[in-house]
Structures are given as C-alpha cells and as structure tokens.
Amino acid sequence: MPNLPPATPGMPLAEVDTPALIVDLDAFERNLKKMAGFVAKAGVRLRPHAKTHKSPVIGLKQMQLGAVGLCCQKVSEAEAMVEGGIPDVYVSNEVVGARKLDRLAALAHQARVMVAVDNEAAVEALGTAARKAGVTLRVLVEIDVGANRCGVPPGAPAVELAERVGREQGLVFAGLQSYQGRAQHLRSLAERKDAIGQAIAWTGDTVTALKRAGLECEVVGGAGTGTFEIEGASGVYNELQAGSYVFMDADYARNLKADGSRFDTFEHALFVHATVMSTPVRDRAVIDAGLKAFTFECGMPEVKGLAGALYERPSDEHGGLNLVACNERPKLGDKILLIPPHCDPTVNLHDWYIGVRGMGTGAARVESIWPVAARGAVF
Amino acid sequence: MPNLPPATPGMPLAEVDTPALIVDLDAFERNLKKMAGFVAKAGVRLRPHAKTHKSPVIGLKQMQLGAVGLCCQKVSEAEAMVEGGIPDVYVSNEVVGARKLDRLAALAHQARVMVAVDNEAAVEALGTAARKAGVTLRVLVEIDVGANRCGVPPGAPAVELAERVGREQGLVFAGLQSYQGRAQHLRSLAERKDAIGQAIAWTGDTVTALKRAGLECEVVGGAGTGTFEIEGASGVYNELQAGSYVFMDADYARNLKADGSRFDTFEHALFVHATVMSTPVRDRAVIDAGLKAFTFECGMPEVKGLAGALYERPSDEHGGLNLVACNERPKLGDKILLIPPHCDPTVNLHDWYIGVRGMGTGAARVESIWPVAARGAVF
Numbered sequence: 071m072p073n074l075p076p077a078t079p080g081m082p083l084a085e086v087d088t089p090a091l092i093v094d095l096d097a098f099e100r101n102l103k104k105m106a107g108f109v110a111k112a113g114v115r116l117r118p119h120a121k122t123h124k125s126p127v128i129g130l131k132q133m134q135l136g137a138v139g140l141c142c143q144k145v146s147e148a149e150a151m152v153e154g155g156i157p158d159v160y161v162s163n164e165v166v167g168a169r170k171l172d173r174l175a176a177l178a179h180q181a182r183v184m185v186a187v188d189n190e191a192a193v194e195a196l197g198t199a200a201r202k203a204g205v206t207l208r209v210l211v212e213i214d215v216g217a218n219r220c221g222v223p224p225g226a227p228a229v230e231l232a233e234r235v236g237r238e239q240g241l242v243f244a245g246l247q248s249y250q251g252r253a254q255h256l257r258s259l260a261e262r263k264d265a266i267g268q269a270i271a272w273t274g275d276t277v278t279a280l281k282r283a284g285l286e287c288e289v290v291g292g293a294g295t296g297t298f299e300i301e302g303a304s305g306v307y308n309e310l311q312a313g314s315y316v317f318m319d320a321d322y323a324r325n326l327k328a329d330g331s332r333f334d335t336f337e338h339a340l341f342v343h344a345t346v347m348s349t350p351v352r353d354r355a356v357i358d359a360g361l362k363a364f365t366f367e368c369g370m371p372e373v374k375g376l377a378g379a380l381y382e383r384p385s386d387e388h389g390g391l392n393l394v395a396c397n398e399r400p401k402l403g404d405k406i407l408l409i410p411p412h413c414d415p416t417v418n419l420h421d422w423y424i425g426v427r428g429m430g431t432g433a434a435r436v437e438s439i440w441p442v443a444a445r446g447a448v449f
Numbered sequence: 450m451p452n453l454p455p456a457t458p459g460m461p462l463a464e465v466d467t468p469a470l471i472v473d474l475d476a477f478e479r480n481l482k483k484m485a486g487f488v489a490k491a492g493v494r495l496r497p498h499a500k501t502h503k504s505p506v507i508g509l510k511q512m513q514l515g516a517v518g519l520c521c522q523k524v525s526e527a528e529a530m531v532e533g534g535i536p537d538v539y540v541s542n543e544v545v546g547a548r549k550l551d552r553l554a555a556l557a558h559q560a561r562v563m564v565a566v567d568n569e570a571a572v573e574a575l576g577t578a579a580r581k582a583g584v585t586l587r588v589l590v591e592i593d594v595g596a597n598r599c600g601v602p603p604g605a606p607a608v609e610l611a612e613r614v615g616r617e618q619g620l621v622f623a624g625l626q627s628y629q630g631r632a633q634h635l636r637s638l639a640e641r642k643d644a645i646g647q648a649i650a651w652t653g654d655t656v657t658a659l660k661r662a663g664l665e666c667e668v669v670g671g672a673g674t675g676t677f678e679i680e681g682a683s684g685v686y687n688e689l690q691a692g693s694y695v696f697m698d699a700d701y702a703r704n705l706k707a708d709g710s711r712f713d714t715f716e717h718a719l720f721v722h723a724t725v726m727s728t729p730v731r732d733r734a735v736i737d738a739g740l741k742a743f744t745f746e747c748g749m750p751e752v753k754g755l756a757g758a759l760y761e762r763p764s765d766e767h768g769g770l771n772l773v774a775c776n777e778r779p780k781l782g783d784k785i786l787l788i789p790p791h792c793d794p795t796v797n798l799h800d801w802y803i804g805v806r807g808m809g810t811g812a813a814r815v816e817s818i819w820p821v822a823a824r825g826a827v828f
Contacts, residue, residue, distance in 0.1 A: 087828050143766040165726075167782060170466070221582045314599050350565055350567065350598075358601050361746060367740060384746070386522060387523060388542075418798070446798065446800050446824075447452055448798075
C-alpha cells in the first residue's frame with residue numbers, strides 16, 4: 071500500500087518524478103542549526119513539534135543538535151517517533167478514549183512520555199490507564215492563553231487541576247502547556263508581541279500561583295515558529311515547541327519582522343516538485359499538483375524561480391499557472407518547484423521526503439529518501 | 450508504515466477509534482444502485498471516477514452493477530485499481546514524463562488501458578512508450594468545453610489532434626474527453642444546464658467534424674455528479690464519469706434541483722467520526738479532527754445529528770464546535786459524525802474505510818474494513 075518513492079539516491083533533481091516533496095538539505099540544515107543556536111543563547115530547551123515533519127529521521131537530527139525530545143500531537147504520531155528511536159515524546163494535546171490512553175501508557179515502557187490535560191475526568195482516565203500499564207506518566211496542565219481552543223483558564227483553575235493530577239496515582243505533575251496558536255500568524259511583530267506578552271503574563275501568574283500551592287513547574291512549554299523569540303526571552307517559558315522552522319512555508323513567510331520586512335529568519339527548505347502537463351493557451355500552463363499534493367487552507371502555493379507566475383484554481387490533480395505577468399513560457403514536461411502554503415498538512419499528504427543537495431545549482435542531486443513515517447497518524 | 454485500522458469487524462460504531470472515515474453501507478449501496486438505474490434508463494455507459502474512492506473494492510461493486518470500467522486521474526491510481534482486479538482503466542488526464550508513460554504502457558499488459566491527450570508532442574511520447582512496451586493504447590482527445598483547464602479547442606484542432614493520434618503506431622483514436630468541471634458546482638439547475646448545453650453543442654459539433662474526417666468516436670466521455678443527468682440525456686455523450694455520487698459531500702449537497710430544493714438525488718454516505726476531546730467553555734467543544742482529517746478548500750464540514758452546532762477554526766489536529774445555536778452540550782468522549790466538505794481529497798487523507806451497517810439505528814456495527822488502496826497515489 072505505501073507508494074513507491076519518486077526518486078533514487080544520486081538522481082539529478084530534474085529526473086525526480088512528480089509531484090514529489092523535496093527537501094533542500096542545505097537550507098534545512100541551516101534552519102536546524104539556527105534554531106539550536108537561538109535556544110542555546112536564550113538558555114531555554116527546544117522540544118520541536120513532530121506534527122510538522124512526522125519523521126524520526128528529522129527528529130533525531132534535531133536531538134543531535136540539542137533538542138530534549140519531540141512534541142507530537144497524536145498518540146500514533148508519538149508511537150511512530152518512538153519506533154524510529156526518539157527516546158522522549160510529549161503529546162502536547164488532550165488524549166481522550168480508553169484505546170488511545172492504553173496505547174499512550176504502553177509507550178511509556180519504551181520511552182519517556184508526557185501528555186497534556188485540561189479536564190478532571192481526563193486526569194482520572196489517564197491515571198487509570200497508567201496504573202493498568204504499570205507506568206508513570208508526566209503531565210502538563212494546558213492553560214488557555216488566548217488561543218480559545220483547549221485548556222483551562224490560567225490561575226486558580228490551573229492550580230486546581232494540577233493538584234488533581236498530583237493526587238492521581240500513576241501521574242506526576244510536570245508543569246504547564248501554554249501555546250498561543252492564534253498569535254503565530256499575526257503579521258506585524260507588534261501584534262505578535264502584544265498577544266504573547268499577554269500569554270507570558272498569564273503563564274507567569276499561573277507559575278507563581280502553583281509555586282504558592284507547593285507545585286513546581288519543571289516544564290513551561292509553548293511557542294511556535296512565529297513567536298518563539300518572544301517566549302524564549304520571557305524568563306517564564308523554558309521549553310519551546312516550534313515545528314515549522316525546519317521547512318518554513320508561504321504562510322509563515324508572510325509574517326513581518328520589526329522593520330516591516332518579511333520574516334526570513336528561516337529559509338524555505340520544503341518544495342513540491344511538479345511537471346507541466348498541459349499548455350493549452352499562451353497565458354496558462356497546467357501542472358500535475360493540486361488538492362492531493364498541497365492543502366489550501368492558507369492560500370495558494372508560491373511558484374519558485376518563475377517570476378510573475380501565479381498558481382491558481384487547484385482541482386484534485388491539476389494546478390493552474392497563470393502566466394499573464396510572467397515573461398517565461400514553461401514547456402510541456404518542464405519541472406517547477408512550488409513553496410507549500412502550509413507545511414504541516416502538506417507533508418501529511420506525501421509518503422516520501424526527497425532530500426536534495428546543491429539545490430539552485432546545476433548539480434542538484436538526490437542524496438536521501440526518508441519516509442514520512444507518521445503520515446496519516448491521526449489516532 | 451500504513452496505519453492500523455481504527456476498528457475491527459463486528460464492533461459497534463460507538464467504539465470505532467477516531468478520527469475515522471465511515472461509510473454508511475446502506476446509503477452507499479442505494480447510491481450505487483440509483484446511478485446504475487439512471488444510466489441503464491438513459492442508455493449510456495457508466496465509467497465512474499476512482500479519484501473519489503481510490504478503492505478497487507468499491508470499483509468492483511460499481512462494475513457488478515454495470516459500470517464498464519473506471520476512470521483514474523493518475524497512472525499510479527490506475528495501477529492500484531488493476532492490482533485490485535479492475536480489468537478496464539482510463540486515465541482521464543494528460544500523462545507527461547517518460548517514467549509515467551512507461552508505467553502506463555506496462556499496465557496495458559494486464560488490463561484494457563485508455564488515456565487522454567491534448568498535445569501533439571504528448572501523442573508522440575505516448576506512441577513511443579506504447580511501441581517500446583509492445584502494446585496498443587486507446588486514446589481520447591481532450592477538448593476544452595469551458596473548464597479552462599486542459600484540452601484543445603473543440604472542432605478543427607480536435608480533429609487535427611485525432612488524426613495525429615491515428616498516424617501514431619501503437620495508438621488508437623477512441624473518441625473525446627469532454628468534461629466541464631466548472632459546471633459541477635454552479636448552484637442552480639438553470640446555470641448548470643446553460644454551461645453543459647454549451648459543452649454538449651461544442652462536443653456534438655466536434656463529433657460531427659470528426660465523422661466528416663472519417664473518424665468515429667467510440668467514446669464521448671465526461672460529466673460529473675453535478676450534471677450527469679444533462680450529459681446523460683444529450684444524445685452526444687455516451688460514457689459518464691461521475692465519481693462523488695457514491696459518497697456525496699457537503700459541497701455537492703449545496704447544489705439545487707429544478708424546484709430550488711437541495712440536490713438530494715444521492716445520500717450522504719461518507720462521514721468522519723470524531724471524538725470530543727475538550728469542553729473548555731459552555732459554548733465550545735473541541736474535537737479531534739482538523740486539517741489532517743478533512744480538506745477545507747470547499748468550506749467547513751457539517752455536523753450530523755447535532756442541530757445548530759457549527760464546525761469552525763480547524764487546526765492541524767483540532768476542530769472547534771461552536772454551540773451557541775445548539776441546544777445540546779456534547780460531553781468529553783462523545784463521538785460526533787461529520788459530513789466532509791469535499792469527499793475526494795478527504796478520502797485521500799485516510800488509510801481505511803470503516804463500513805458500517807445500520808447507521809442511524811442503535812445497532813450500527815462495523816461490517817467491512819477496506820483499504821484506501823490508492824491513497825497518496827499522486828504519480
């Protein structure tokens with residue numbers, strides 16, 4: 071059932087079959103090092119999110135550069151990471167349902183496992199699963215710091231739930247999950263600083279209230295690629311969970327830095343390779359990558375290296391290239407690179423990463439082929 | 450690497466792990482029979498599109514009810530159908546690139562294979578691949594009847610390309626591919642009739658022009674779930690390619706019939722099963738199905754059986770349920786069924802169909818578990 075890879079090692083990029091998920095290995099490695107350098111300087115830990123890459127190969131590279139473990143968003147994603155050799159996984163999400171809880175607890179026989187909670191009944195169910203499996207699970211209490219998604223309110227409700235965790239045999243209270251997802255794509259730095267400033271204040275107050283109740287936060291976790299510098303410098307957060315920085319996508323690149331220029335701290339390292347399959351009229355080409363090669367909730371892919379060309383009107387297996395403002399006219403069979411609008415769900419559509427060395431040179435070649443091991447791991 | 454199925458046969462629906470892709474087998478079978486009845490009455494052939502279901506199990510059920518074969522959109526999708534026992538596949542799309550063409554030609558050793566073209570250079574490449582493999586490929590010339598995607602213009606350019614096909618050793622001209630994709634979701638029947646009326650006129654003229662040039666169209670193929678009744682009654686089209694009718698989705702259900710009521714010719718037979726994983730405030734629940742369980746290019750999923758509840762704000766692994774207008778308050782762990790906005794790319798996210806018998810009764814149970822065999826088959 072898994073699809074065959076669209077390339078073999080050593081193959082020139084131009085020969086890779088399409089659509090394929092291409093990693094620019096040079097840019098990717100620079101992104102990993104840049105983030106590792108940042109957290110080292112800031113004196114915080116990095117626990118990058120595996121929901122972006124779904125690959126223990128990439129996770130191990132992050133750990134070699136100092137990451138303390140990985141975040142996962144689902145139990146099955148955590149299983150795939152542990153199978154691939156990651157020794158420390160945190161499901162930064164609520165896990166509900168006996169079947170999932172049993173799997174999570176079983177995983178703690180093989181790796182260090184941590185999980186988030188935001189509900190008393192969930193604490194009880196988690197404790198039951200831990201005791202049944204004979205393991206101890208570390209638990210972060212999730213607080214809602216403005217994302218309006220999951221989480222209990224900061225302050226007293228968080229303290230109450232932390233105390234509830236502490237009373238549950240098989241569980242250990244380990245700290246706070248405090249992610250402000252809504253702030254990640256606020257375009258100006260001022261807006262992001264405002265939103266994260268509020269999150270930091272609420273989180274800091276909750277840490278203090280917990281301390282007053284005799285509860286220490288070993289972990290105060292949160293942050294994404296859009297805001298990690300702010301949480302990293304806060305003195306409140308000690309574990310950053312950014313994921314997209316490894317690849318970057320078109321959406322994150324629309325964020326702005328302090329001076330109003332585009333957020334280019336990290337480089338685009340992920341592309342979809344596509345073929346021109348039809349050139350019906352002068353100003354339109356059709357490529358073989360549509361709704362099953364990208365996801366579109368963050369807009370359209372950007373066309374690399376074909377100035378003025380706009381991707382438009384995706385259907386299941388087609389994408390249009392509007393060439394009205396482009397001086398070039400790609401020919402039938404030409405290969406095109408596109409920057410995904412949103413990297414996480416786009417990666418989840420593909421079975422293989424095709425790692426290419428020397429992108430942008432005439433000698434770009436396939437160096438590595440890595441499975442997207444946790445693709446479709448939604449359970 | 451393939452994920453384990455979220456259910457076992459015999460299991461009550463309520464126990465199926467989430468998110469899971471559920472097929473209401475009773476509604477699904479009624480949809481299959483309804484379409485089979487329509488084409489029998491209209492005196493046209495049905496070659497349903499496998500890009501919707503990506504499953505030879507479902508394809509064989511369609512063939513048992515009279516379908517002449519399947520449409521596929523990619524060579525690898527066609528391979529998966531032939532592996533699963535489908536004896537007649539048509540790649541209703543342009544295939545570009547030597548690697549793909551060699552695979553397509555090789556497939557003709559195992560099944561009856563047909564493919565679309567819209568370019569002279571593509572005809573030459575296809576002929577080369579056919580001769581190299583020692584096979585004969587049947588070819589439809591794609592004409593653009595208003596979709597503004599692929600295809601040559603109707604009339605003389607189509608005749609010219611058909612003659613070019615006829616001169617290429619290893620290829621046989623078999624007719625026209627004439628799909629008006631843009632008409633499928635025009636909401637009023639009058640708009641759809643206008644658009645398809647134009648497509649029928651262009652297609653009919655082209656059939657006549659071909660006949661004058663001594664070329665017979667064995668196949669005049671096109672139509673989708675939004676318009677098949679119009680092409681079916683045209684006297685011009687003889688092979689309908691609808692796919693979504695097997696499942697229906699929220700987007701197709703927004704189409705209107707002649708009397709202005711919703712298009713309910715087919716029933717919703719495909720659902721995503723999700724779990725309430727957080728109930729942070731009174732008017733909001735959070736479920737475990739987001740951007741990796743549905744695709745969102747056609748809007749939001751619809752919540753089944755929870756009047757007034759609105760799905761909103763998906764993130765990678767979360768979906769919000771806005772309960773402001775809903776009288777019920779789902780509890781932590783409750784299971785919810787949702788209708789996908791767009792069935793084709795949503796199916797492509799999942800590894801398994803969980804077939805349930807007796808949906809809507811207290812005795813809903815898992816009857817069958819089918820792999821989404823061509824999931825991710827983008828090559």
